[in-house]
Amino acid sequence: MSTTALAIKATALSQKHISLGAKMVEFAGYxxxxxxxxxxxxxxxxxxxxxxxxxxxxxxxxxxxxxxxxLIQRVTSNDAAVLTDGKIQYSCLPNDKGGIVDDLLVYxxxxxxxxxxxxxxxxxxxxxxxxxxxxxxxxxxxxSDQTSLLAVQGPKAxxxxxxxxxxxxxxxxxYTFKKGKFNGIDNVVVSNTGYTGAGGFxxxxxxxxxxxxxxxxxxxxxxxxxxxxxxxxxDTLRLEMGFCLYGNDIDxxxxxxxxxxxxxxxxxxxxxxxxxxxxxxxxGVSRKLVGIEMIDRGIPRHDYEVxxxxxxxxxKVTSGTQSPSLxxxxxxxxxxxxxxxxxxxxxxxxxDKAIKAKVVKIPFYKQ
Amino acid sequence: MNxxxxxxxxxxxxxxxxxxxxxxxxxxxxxxxxxGDIVYLDITSLNETLNREQVFGTxxxxxxxxxxxxxxxxxxxxxxxxxxxxPELVNKDPYGEGWIIKIKALHEDExxxxxxxxxxxxxxxx
Numbered sequence: 020m021s022t023t024a025l026a027i028k029a030t031a032l033s034q035k036h037i038s039l040g041a042k043m044v045e046f047a048g049y050x051x052x053x054x055x056x057x058x059x060x061x062x063x064x065x066x067x068x069x070x071x072x073x074x075x076x077x078x079x080x081x082x083x084x085x086x087x088x089x090l091i092q093r094v095t096s097n098d099a100a101v102l103t104d105g106k107i108q109y110s111c112l113p114n115d116k117g118g119i120v121d122d123l124l125v126y127x128x129x130x131x132x133x134x135x136x137x138x139x140x141x142x143x144x145x146x147x148x149x150x151x152x153x154x155x156x157x158x159x160x161x162x163s164d165q166t167s168l169l170a171v172q173g174p175k176a177x178x179x180x181x182x183x184x185x186x187x188x189x190x191x192x193x194y195t196f197k198k199g200k201f202n203g204i205d206n207v208v209v210s211n212t213g214y215t216g217a218g219g220f221x222x223x224x225x226x227x228x229x230x231x232x233x234x235x236x237x238x239x240x241x242x243x244x245x246x247x248x249x250x251x252x253x254d255t256l257r258l259e260m261g262f263c264l265y266g267n268d269i270d271x272x273x274x275x276x277x278x279x280x281x282x283x284x285x286x287x288x289x290x291x292x293x294x295x296x297x298x299x300x301x302x303g304v305s306r307k308l309v310g311i312e313m314i315d316r317g318i319p320r321h322d323y324e325v326x327x328x329x330x331x332x333x334x335k336v337t338s339g340t341q342s343p344s345l346x347x348x349x350x351x352x353x354x355x356x357x358x359x360x361x362x363x364x365x366x367x368x369x370x371d372k373a374i375k376a377k378v379v380k381i382p383f384y385k386q
Numbered sequence: 387m388n389x390x391x392x393x394x395x396x397x398x399x400x401x402x403x404x405x406x407x408x409x410x411x412x413x414x415x416x417x418x419x420x421x422g423d424i425v426y427l428d429i430t431s432l433n434e435t436l437n438r439e440q441v442f443g444t445x446x447x448x449x450x451x452x453x454x455x456x457x458x459x460x461x462x463x464x465x466x467x468x469x470x471x472x473p474e475l476v477n478k479d480p481y482g483e484g485w486i487i488k489i490k491a492l493h494e495d496e497x498x499x500x501x502x503x504x505x506x507x508x509x510x511x512x
Contacts (some may be wrong), residue, residue: 042419054422057422057423057477058422058423058448058449059423059448250423251448251449254449255448255449316426316428318425318446318451320450320451340448340449341425341446341447343423343450348425370444383458
């Protein structure tokens with residue numbers, strides 16, 4: 020393991036993670052905590068109590084102007100016209116070859132102002148893609164480098180966070196947000212979103228107050244057993260919910276229809292690759308992203324081959340892990356459509372052996 | 387992290403303790419920490435005779451999988467049955483209850499190629 024220290028970016032809290040003894044890794048060019056007390060322990064803490072993820076590496080763009088909605092409608096697959104102030108939408112940026120540039124969240128701040136939240140590894144690619152389509156003078160601002168983002172997740176998150184603000188958190192439904200005073204700091208975006216299925220909030224604020232926010236949240240969460248959580252548990256938590264990870268389960272070569280993201284692909288408007296996706300929806304696709312669960316012992320991993328009983332290749336694993344909550348091996352895989360039905364027997368090639376598994380419905384984990 | 391001075395180490399992050407010509411081997415504290423929570427070990431080499439650094443099994447952690455390399459040439463005499471039921475012992479007590487295999491070592495002189503605790507610490511920058 021060698022690290023090119025010069026090229027690695029830090030978040031406003033990287034030093035904090037190091038001082039707390041986190042195991043650090045480079046992720047998407049940032050020096051990020053991958054684990055603290057141990058993956059299983061962190062995972063359980065988020066499911067049963069609460070935990071805090073520093074996800075400041077994520078990218079944020081502000082799009083402002085008369086034509087902001089028009090631009091968003093053309094570059095994203097979901098219908099952003101249904102958003103009202105304070106609402107959030109999961110969406111994706113299709114490329115012109117029927118693949119996915121990135122998946123993202125669209126926040127409507129007001130009629131003419133939107134915030135797009137994108138994956139860290141795709142900030143530059145997304146920016147260039149959107150800028151290329153910005154033919155009607157929408158004011159675009161990349162605020163990623165000055166914005167910190169903490170995901171405070173778990174059933175106790177709302178109780179702890181409520182101590183720090185007068186905003187009534189119970190009045191912020193899932194996929195909505197409020198901007199206001201939090202821990203004495205103005206203009207904090209308090210968003211009922213996350214990537215864990217455990218409930219909780221995501222908080223966007225300026226880098227300058229990152230330390231102050233971190234400390235206040237940990238003080239407020241003390242009585243609930245709050246812990247810092249690394250990217251390792253973030254991945255197992257999202258996988259138990261069957262949430263896609265860009266670069267694993269979706270990428271430039273997969274379509275949202277194949278990936279089970281038809282629900283964020285709305286044909287009521289014009290957008291990139293619409294015709295391709297419409298045809299896929301009407302005529303069907305040859306492969307589908309499905310949940311898999313191992314029957315015999317083995318853990319599926321990214322890029323492992325999926326075969327049928329006769330040993331013919333029928334697909335590929337995109338994500339896999341031992342599920343800490345369910346204590347079984349789970350994953351996601353693209354398989355030929357005829358194998359995509361729940362309970363279909365399939366096999367995962369693990370070190371040259373075909374290990375028995377089956378297709379299951381997602382989410383794997385249900386509260 | 388802990389690297390007992392009475393053990394020998396490999397660059398593949400295994401440790402060895404010699405009891406006459408039987409070598410007891412496991413993975414180092416560094417290795418278990420890098421792997422994270424261990425789910426199971428898959429060791430199918432019982433009674434097989436392997437050359438030094440050949441793969442004798444694999445170790446599956448929640449997030450990753452890694453090969454296990456035999457630290458000295460020899461025959462795999464015994465696999466720790468306890469870690470079948472409780473693989474977390476490899477995380478909790480890598481040099482004790484979390485030992486992995488016993489090997490009937492074939493070449494006494496391979497010992498000199500193994501690393502001392504200090505040399506291993508230097509290797510991992512501890």
